[in-house]
Amino acid sequence: MxxxxxxxxxxxxxxxxxxxxxxxxxxxxxxxxxxxxxxxxxxxxxxxxxxxxxxxxxxxxxxxxxxxxxxxxxxxxxxxxxxxxxxxxxxxxxxxxxxxxxxxxxxxxxxxxxxxxxxxxxxxxxxxxxxxxxxxxxxxxxxxxxxxxxxxxxxxxxxxxxxxxxxxxxxxxxxxxxxxxxxxxxxxxxxxxxxxxxxxxxxxxxxxxxxxxxxxxxxxxxxxxxxxxxxxxxxxxxxxxxxxxxxxxxxxxxxxTPLVNESMSQDESADTPRVDSSITKGILLELKGILCLVTGRPNFQLLLVTVLVLGIANSNTSVLVLYISKRYGRTFAEVGYLLSIKAAVNVLLLTVVIPILLKAWLPRNSELQVTANFFGAKASLLVSFIGALCLGLAAKLWLAIIAIVIFALGTATTVFILSLVKSPVISAKEDQASGRDFSIVIMVKMIGTLIGTPLMTAIWVQGVAAGGTQLGLPFFVSSILYLVVLATVWNLHVRWSE
The missing domain is CATH 1.20.1250 (Growth Hormone; Chain: A;)
Incomplete structure (x- = not known):
């Protein structure tokens, strides 16, 4: 039976x-x-x-x-x-x-x-x-x-x-x-x-x-x-x-479990029906959990500043189409083909070049993995600085294409910085909060974009009014911001090394 x-x-x-x-x-x-x-x-x-x-x-x-x-x-x-x-x-x-x-x-x-x-x-x-x-x-x-x-x-x-x-x-x-x-x-x-x-x-x-x-x-x-x-x-x-x-x-x-469930796990075990009936309470508990994770963690706070400024700097892409079309007199259809060059470099870099380089860096050694992430982030930021500066200065389309390729080589910055979230720099060993750390980082990145998009638009409008080389103002500002991010990453590396 x-x-x-x-x-x-x-x-x-x-x-x-x-x-x-x-x-x-x-x-x-x-x-x-x-x-x-x-x-x-x-x-x-x-x-x-x-x-x-x-x-x-x-x-x-x-x-x-x-x-x-x-x-x-x-x-x-x-x-x-x-x-x-x-x-x-x-x-x-x-x-x-x-x-x-x-x-x-x-x-x-x-x-x-x-x-x-x-x-x-x-x-x-x-x-x-x-x-x-x-x-x-x-x-x-x-x-x-x-x-x-x-x-x-x-x-x-x-x-x-x-x-x-x-x-x-x-x-x-x-x-x-x-x-x-x-x-x-x-x-x-x-x-x-x-x-x-x-x-x-x-x-x-x-x-x-x-x-x-x-x-x-x-x-x-x-x-x-x-x-x-x-x-x-x-x-x-x-x-x-x-x-x-x-x-x-x-x-x-x-x-x-997503952010809400992690921050509410104890309450759910005691009174699941009551918690399930209150989505608002779950959201408030989630926000409280976010604050608890950020406070008292200096390295994590520095990483969030890095992500925020990087999000602002990367918002130059919101005016990239307008910049190429206006400065070089190209149609938006032609600009689309030029953007595909940037995307092709991104695909090659992130799916082929970076994985090969990381495999060559003794990935089984945890300490060297962290060092590789710091080195990759700093190198990518330096390339982004050079690319943004060259793009702002490029007087001819062929120079702009070269600058776009250089600029695209710096897009791996975000990958290396996100890799630090679950490293010993930020998370304790066997840290169960690493999933929520990623959620916080993504939200801060979005806030950076929220600040950067109107900022770059306003700077672009000023550049259009001034004309000439000043059309590249958004990229000049971004290049400065990339240096700021480079300094914060360098500081974070020094703090971890000590």
Missing amino acids: TDTNPPPSDPQHNKQPRVSSRCGVLLIFLLLSIISLAMRLLNLPLNRVIELRYCKEYYQQHEPSVVGPDGNVPEELCKIDGVQKKLAWLEGVIETSLVVCDLVVTIPFGSISDRLGRKIILVLNTLAITVLFAWLLLVGKLDAVFPVEAMIAAPFLSLFGGGDCVLTSTVFAYLTDFAGDIPTRTSYFAYVSSLSYIFSLFGPILASTTMSLNLWLPFYLGIGLLIGAFPIIAFLPQPALHGTSANEPTVDATEE
Whole structure:
């Protein structure tokens, strides 16, 4: 009688969960690929749509003969200062608002996903991005109905589903749910990074090609891809919520549980229904846990300062497209192909060069691993300084291309700095809070971007007004900030060595 049901360890009993997990991981990668490609299709054509609207308004007032019967104005005539200042202002407002809204909802949606499941967050996120695309398309096309400034409403749609940060954190949480052990989880995260590099390479090329055929084609393709993402979400298997698996060891559950659950683990064991009914309380406890982890850890505080300033410095990429287009008189489609050069260098550096160099640095020695991370961070920051300075000074396009390649070689800085988070520099041995440390670092990085995007936009507008070499002002400022980050990393290395 007792043998009628197979025991839990029976292979037939566990076969279905393993198949479901493998299927879920593949579907998550497919979903992330579709949404990432759709979002990569937006940036370049959006620049041209906004530029065209302002350009048409300008020439209708000053030289109506330039405006064609279809309302089009040749792109080379739109590089005048008045148009470019307005373009930079609106782009800066949209990007800053999007980061703010994404940051505001990241923690609440993370808490909701822990209680109600990941699927609902993915549905809301994809829906928000789709509606955002549709609104930008609608405002761009109906110039007789909406002023171009109505695009500012688009980022606030992400309050109902989040943006890139919510998507990434939900995908990581989903993969953590499916991963059976830490090495598997790490490999999943590496695949996510690889997908990001791939779409950084091919996204601008596809956007440039499609917008050369029809300015609105990237928008149509993006919306089509996003609509196709909903059936994939529907087929995603629902993993067990944290804490529901009886077979999962306590230590692993603590390691893999997101920020909310780690900070609430004791309360949940005492009164789970009461805590589950109060998402607000969970968020407050989570914020309290963040403060406790930061205070009393000087090295971690210095690392957060490093990440914050680095986020501000890296925000120069928000004006890179405008800079190349304005200074060298290139169309946005041509700029897309140039950006692919930068992305190709990133892919080669992060997937081939860095792994080979690290393997050559005796990776089995923990102390040498930390030294390698410090050396790599300092070298990358020095290269970033040189690249940003050369890009700001480049008077010719061919010089700018060389500077972009140099600048791209410094993109490994973030990788090396993030590698320090779980090193003895920051975390104690067997530190169970390292997962939360990563969450804090990512949030600080986002705050740096939040500060840097409007700052670089304002500096770019001043550069446009001044003209000449001062067009490179955002990159001159970034080069100084890279030196500041280099000094903080150097200080952190000295403190650890002592």
